[in-house]
Amino acid sequence: MSAKAEPWQTAEIAGPKKALVITKPEVAAAMIKRAKRPILIVGHLSTKTDSDTGKMIDYTIRLNKATGIPVVATAHTIREFVKQGFQPAAQMSAMDIGNRLKDPTWNGLDGKGPYDVALFMGLPYYMEFVILSGLKHFATNLKTISLDKYYDPHASWSFPNLKVEEWTQSFETIIKKLGGN
């Protein structure tokens, strides 16, 4: 796996504050394990099953099964979840969930308190890019993790740009480390 971390879209340079690179999937697993109130936001690209993106939605469901992490499906992603017999915690637009995560007084989908770690996957790169930036600047108590196969410099933590096989392997490892199958 490459430790080189450049933004996937060449011009999307960020900084001075840039995402730390998740060089090993074990690191991501440990972060998810340590999180007190994590949440997973899943965009519509996760429903695509072509060779470019792999089957992200399957991993999402497995991740949920392993950890119980609540899943927010953005746009029409929920349709595919429901088709697969999985009920996400909520359907919400990406901007809405971003806007709520920004609010330190928001008590979450279940009303039990703010989230401390938000994981993102499957949004268009540029859209995830700006939402993660909004959270970086305005959600100071929140850590964000990009689980896409592209380096997203506005997250707190992000995978580097990965090949599909590296990326799916990372998920397998994470899920295994978290006790799932």
Next chain:
Amino acid sequence: MAKKGLVVKVKELKTNIAVVKGLEVSIGKIVDDTWEEPEGPTPFPSMTDLRDWDFKLLQRYKPFYLPFCDVCCLCTFGKCDLSGDKRGACGLNMAAQSSRIVLLACCIGAATHTAHARHLIHHLIEKHGRNFPLDQGGLNIDIEAPVTRLVCGIRPKTLKDLEDAVEWAEEQVTHCLSATHTGQEGSNLDFESKAFHVGMADQVGMEIADLAQISVYNFPKADPEAPLVELGFGAADVKKPTILVIGHNVPSSVGIIDYLTKKKLLGKVEVVGICCTAIDLTRYSTAAKIVGPISWQLKYIRSGLADLIVVDEQCIRADALEEAQKVKTPVIASSPKNCLGLENSTDKPANELISKLVEGKVPGVLIFDPEKVGEVAVESVMAVAPKRNKFSIIPEIDEIIAAGKACSGCNECIRACPNNQPIPEAMKAAAEGNLKPFAEIFDNCVGCARCDSACPKDFPLHSFMIKAGEDKSLSEKFMMRSGRGAIQDIEIRNVGGPIVLGEIPGIVALVGCANYPDGNEAVAEIAEEFAKRRYIVVLSGCAAMSAAMVKDEEGKTIYEKYPGGFEAGGVLNVGSCVANPHIAGAAIKVASIFAKRNIRANYEEIADYIHNRVGAVGLAWGAMSQKAASIAAGFWRLGVPVIVGPHGSKYRRMLLGRKDKKEDWYVYDARTGDKVYTGPTPEHLFTTAETKEEAIVMIAKLCMRPNDTTKGRSMKLTHYIDLHKRYYGVMPDDVHLYVRNKMDIPITMKPEVLKILEEKNWKETRIPDPTLLKRMIRKRG
């Protein structure tokens, strides 16, 4: 240009000879003020006159900032790192900086439209005189220029009257722009308010521009039956000499049609257009044809079909001249805003310019006189066309295969592509002789050619796509209804009630540029979804073209299937970008004609009316420009929600309501003064839809308004729930927020809705006479 140096307003003037009432004298003109409507509180409003209204909206729809980067680099104190809670050397924080960027974009957009209006008026006055009468729709329109009436408080009657309004708009742009200077405004909400203000000025600028051109050029005048015109690569007979016009400001293109007409050459030369100039030219002459939206520039130029290109202003590729040179197509630049480095040849004899262009001695000429543009363009193209013989730089298939083999798979192209198109994979397939992947990319491509520039091997990748897609694209031809202009008073009279009561479920405005995430089809699909459901679908600009680019099994486009009137199930193209105020104008006219509200300089009251009563929603699916930002800002201030497509997230600020915060959704009941909970109607003022499916469901939801009657609400809920189930596969989880009493529940959906109400512990609320303005309360409760 006449300046209003001194204005004396006299309510009543008694002299020895007469008593004169309502006389306004200004140097150079006398305005007899016979308008029976009383003047409202904010004629020619200053930058802060409507600040309280803005703050009301911003209190509910709070900004969510999405900065591109952590720094500000706008002055030499910087770059300043604004991440975390840091401030810049000037004391600015990230929220203020982000809103400053929004304001800057809106100022650029408003300046562009206002300068466009100024140029048009200047040019038209020079040609036709200051007293040329304005006419937007003859007897069908009493309320001409509703935006200008509402904002400025004047009723323009002649070209010269437009100068007062444009002068005001120019002043606002300057003030607002000045607020972005280092060390001026420091509050993000004040930056936002100024963005709203300049957006409102932008609406005036646009309205003036369109009113002037409709009147003088005799464009369709509020005509539901505006002619159908041809659109697409295949629309023109390119065997003929072909002139391509690109841009937004139509006089130079009018010069071409006039010259062709004068010389009886119409039909012998094809005139095709890209972007708004194309729309406006077909409003002038149905002999003109439309190639397509802005994203088609390179496709057309590189295909070599144009024998001469005339560019005016806005949204023209900065490399148009270089690209044209590659296919030996001469260029005429015609706008002071876009001179392309060419020598100003306005005063040179036409013959000299024609021979220079024909002999290829110069790549292009710069001519500011529209009539001369017409002559030089037509005479040149007839001589150039046989010489060029449609010379094209679209590569042959062998060349693409060879490139595919030589591709290093470095990924620079895909990493440069805004739509992440799998070009390296397409290159691999091409190496095997398979161009299908490239043809698929062509469908999702916005024509930016960033892939070309990024490729270290300099492969003309965009041209590869054009080649792969040419079988389909070259023959494509669609019908689009030409821009009709304003909405007639009688149309408003017919639908005003049903709109305000909610029985027409909404007005859906599909506007803006063509920076789509995945092709043209989405706009047509969204338009048809709502036309079928008998919403009023209004379109403008590039979106109006895209909506034409899908045909049904019978080969008909949406414009051939639905009526062009402002009515339930109507599909209306109002015109180019500057025609957008007709959409705002329709909402304003509902307040005036249906509700008999005074609109003269009465902005706040009318915005409050529209926000609470008129279920209009804008969708700019491919919004790209700063103009789109200012157009949106004009709608925000009117309280009309706007949705952008995914690339619109890069406007870097959303205005989002929080439906989970009950306290945000109270209005005054104007009858009693009570505060009444109305539910999140409309939930957002500015947001992004990630997919077309999400855009469709959002539109239906954002059409709900506090004033809906139970019949209207139940109809709106029917569509919202139905679309939610169709596109998301589940019931929405927020219906309880939109049901005020059980009569609101759609009959066919009663059991499932009642179940949700029970689960959510729903309580009945009442339907108020809604207003956000305390002063509108008739009786204190």
